[in-house]
Amino acid sequence: MSGRRFDVTAIGNAIVDVIAAADEALLVEHKLVKGAMSLIDAADAERLYRVMGPGREVSGGSAANTVAGIAALGGRAAYIGKVADDQLGDVFTHDIRAIGVTYDTPALTEGLSTARSLIFVTPDAARTMQTFLGATTQLGPEDVNMEYITSSRVVYLEGYLWDQPRAKQAMRDAALRAQASGVTVALTLSDAFCVDRFRDEFLDLVEHHVDVLFANEGEILSLYQVRTFDEALQCVRPHCHVAVLTRSEKGAVVLGGGEVHVIDAVPAVRVVDTTGAGDAYAAGFLYAYTRDCDLATCGRLGCAMAAEVIGHYGARPEADVKSIAARVLSGRTTRAGSTRSAG
Amino acid sequence: MSGRRFDVTAIGNAIVDVIAAADEALLVEHKLVKGAMSLIDAADAERLYRVMGPGREVSGGSAANTVAGIAALGGRAAYIGKVADDQLGDVFTHDIRAIGVTYDTPALTEGLSTARSLIFVTPDAARTMQTFLGATTQLGPEDVNMEYITSSRVVYLEGYLWDQPRAKQAMRDAALRAQASGVTVALTLSDAFCVDRFRDEFLDLVEHHVDVLFANEGEILSLYQVRTFDEALQCVRPHCHVAVLTRSEKGAVVLGGGEVHVIDAVPAVRVVDTTGAGDAYAAGFLYAYTRDCDLATCGRLGCAMAAEVIGHYGARPEADVKSIAARVLSGRTTRAGSTRSAG
Numbered sequence: 001m002s003g004r005r006f007d008v009t010a011i012g013n014a015i016v017d018v019i020a021a022a023d024e025a026l027l028v029e030h031k032l033v034k035g036a037m038s039l040i041d042a043a044d045a046e047r048l049y050r051v052m053g054p055g056r057e058v059s060g061g062s063a064a065n066t067v068a069g070i071a072a073l074g075g076r077a078a079y080i081g082k083v084a085d086d087q088l089g090d091v092f093t094h095d096i097r098a099i100g101v102t103y104d105t106p107a108l109t110e111g112l113s114t115a116r117s118l119i120f121v122t123p124d125a126a127r128t129m130q131t132f133l134g135a136t137t138q139l140g141p142e143d144v145n146m147e148y149i150t151s152s153r154v155v156y157l158e159g160y161l162w163d164q165p166r167a168k169q170a171m172r173d174a175a176l177r178a179q180a181s182g183v184t185v186a187l188t189l190s191d192a193f194c195v196d197r198f199r200d201e202f203l204d205l206v207e208h209h210v211d212v213l214f215a216n217e218g219e220i221l222s223l224y225q226v227r228t229f230d231e232a233l234q235c236v237r238p239h240c241h242v243a244v245l246t247r248s249e250k251g252a253v254v255l256g257g258g259e260v261h262v263i264d265a266v267p268a269v270r271v272v273d274t275t276g277a278g279d280a281y282a283a284g285f286l287y288a289y290t291r292d293c294d295l296a297t298c299g300r301l302g303c304a305m306a307a308e309v310i311g312h313y314g315a316r317p318e319a320d321v322k323s324i325a326a327r328v329l330s331g332r333t334t335r336a337g338s339t340r341s342a343g
Numbered sequence: 344m345s346g347r348r349f350d351v352t353a354i355g356n357a358i359v360d361v362i363a364a365a366d367e368a369l370l371v372e373h374k375l376v377k378g379a380m381s382l383i384d385a386a387d388a389e390r391l392y393r394v395m396g397p398g399r400e401v402s403g404g405s406a407a408n409t410v411a412g413i414a415a416l417g418g419r420a421a422y423i424g425k426v427a428d429d430q431l432g433d434v435f436t437h438d439i440r441a442i443g444v445t446y447d448t449p450a451l452t453e454g455l456s457t458a459r460s461l462i463f464v465t466p467d468a469a470r471t472m473q474t475f476l477g478a479t480t481q482l483g484p485e486d487v488n489m490e491y492i493t494s495s496r497v498v499y500l501e502g503y504l505w506d507q508p509r510a511k512q513a514m515r516d517a518a519l520r521a522q523a524s525g526v527t528v529a530l531t532l533s534d535a536f537c538v539d540r541f542r543d544e545f546l547d548l549v550e551h552h553v554d555v556l557f558a559n560e561g562e563i564l565s566l567y568q569v570r571t572f573d574e575a576l577q578c579v580r581p582h583c584h585v586a587v588l589t590r591s592e593k594g595a596v597v598l599g600g601g602e603v604h605v606i607d608a609v610p611a612v613r614v615v616d617t618t619g620a621g622d623a624y625a626a627g628f629l630y631a632y633t634r635d636c637d638l639a640t641c642g643r644l645g646c647a648m649a650a651e652v653i654g655h656y657g658a659r660p661e662a663d664v665k666s667i668a669a670r671v672l673s674g675r676t677t678r679a680g681s682t683r684s685a686g
Contacts, residue, residue: 018434020441021661054411054438056657057400068397087430087456091361095397098363113430314399318364 069283276315355406412626619658
């Protein structure tokens with residue numbers, strides 16, 4: 001496996017985030033579901049942008065943030081996602097390549113513009129996302145470079161893509177090819193409302209195709225339609241090779257085989273904007289995972305990466321995360337059943 | 344004067360900043376003049392963007408930052424500047440309106456795209472700007488809304504515009520109309536290299552048309568071709584009603600009539616990115632100035648605003664600057680010769 005070209009190839013919605021501070025009253029006035037990602041059309045995007053405060057444009061997209069984090073850590077990553085041939089598309093492409101991710105999905109040349117997510121950050125650092133999918137809706141199976149899939153250690157799929165039939169097909173094709181090639185399939189559930197829209201499909205995926213599942217508390221409760229975290233934990237244990245359940249300030253629980261690790265969040269972080277916390281967690285986890293670290297180390301690097309991105313606006317790391325990784329990984333052991341020896 | 348519609352109307356280059364961290368070696372390799380603003384063409388913009396790290400897009404433009412700061416403080420401001428009818432133009436327009444600035448210069452509908460400035464921020468927080476002017480080069484006298492000029496207390500002109508003949512004409516028209524209408528004319532020299540390119544024109548302006556001059560140390564040394572700050576100080580004293588000379592960590596010197604005020608910088612600021620420090624200084628100064636504060640108070644609010652923006656990436660204020668102003672202005676007195684009573 002060590003000869004594979006990429007540690008992780010991800011498929012996701014290629015989005016530029018427009019981030020602005022907002023007060024609670026604005027969310028109420030415009031009936032925005034706080035903390036969630038809602039899909040909006042072009043007219044709503046126009047309308048909401050008009051009421052939004054001054055913003056900053058930063059490349060985003062859940063899985064794209066994750067591979068950006070992996071590359072920032074020094075990992076080898078590729079990304080598959082659809083932008084349009086416009087200024088925001090150029091921004092997205094520049095940023096993901098500049099951080100070191102291989103990205104060459106053809107841009108859409110006519111019709112829809114590059115996707116953007118209007119992110120309202122309230123004083124409590126919660127983010128409420130209103131996403132206009134634009135060009136991402138045109139991602140299809142033809143965009144999946146199967147050479148990238150089969151030459152990766154992990155293929156990482158973004159649950160958000162389930163909203164688009166052709167993107168869903170692209171994900172399924174990638175998952176099947178990955179399984180057939182001995183490539184680990186990872187999935188993030190992305191959003192509790194997204195899980196609610198496609199629960200049966202996600203349950204089928206988790207039971208039959210996913211090796212490593214990422215979910216936050218709301219998502220895993222939604223998947224199993226249970227009320228408590230512990231109930232969800234019991235539901236997911238029999239499935240997946242590994243399940244990574246993130247719990248914001250409560251840290252994360254990592255399940256794998258018979259192991260259960262309860263990892264505390266990094267204490268005393270000044271939280272500015274939680275956008276991308278889960279994405280960064282996945283980056284840290286997968287970076288360590290593809291280096292055959294024990295699951296507790298993977299979980300700890302996830303928490304350390306999440307702590308980095310919530311300390312500033314924007315979903316991608318800004319600090320020297322390689323030194324964070326060096327510190328966390330100094331205490332690692334090799335994962336049981338890993339296919340590589342510790343390096 | 345108190346019946347005027349705007350405290351300040353500014354004319355400047357409407358630019359979206361692309362801000363990324365960079366190391367010194369990159370500046371050397373690409374022969375970038377550290378700390379300066381250099382103009383580049385579309386091909387160079389393309390080439391430099393390729394070597395730039397992941398960035399964030401934030402509305403900028405020197406005079407635009409200043410009016411944004413004035414609006415954030417609660418002042419009434421208008422802006423005249425040219426974007427194109429494209430995504431980055433939409434971003435610029437949205438952000439400046441969202442902060443409360445009146446802005447309705449018609450966007451360019453064909454040809455050039457919205458201006459962008461690639462800003463390389465080195466670990467010492469210095470910013471090196473490479474600006475592609477794009478649509479801003481098409482600003483002309485027809486874009487100057489003379490109703491805004493004549494209904495303002497201050498018209499604020501950006502020296503950067505001197506690089507474009509038609510924009511220069513627009514500025515001259517605005518300055519003459521302002522003078523004829525009893526409106527204060529303020530000018531920022533913008534950049535030592537810009538001053539070097541148009542020294543005679545700036546000297547003529549300063550001597551005959553400018554009431555309030557803003558310059559940093561490098562700019563005022565360049566204007567008078569002298570070697571020490573004190574020499575420059577002596578040169579500028581006979582000219583301008585007010586001269587505001589900013590000196591980074593050394594604070595600022597404010598001259599007005601017979602007065603000379605030496606204002607210390609705010610101590611112990613953690614400097615992240617100096618982009619927009621001078622623009623923010625001008626915002627604080629002019630906000631207090633249009634409220635008839637004494638010059639020392641104007642200078643102190645300038646320093647306080649500069650301290651706010653250098654503490655984060657991006658050139659526009661993010662903190663609650665109204666409370667900063669309330670604190671600084673609590674000690675104010677009324678300016679000698681002011682046309683309004685203290686309010």
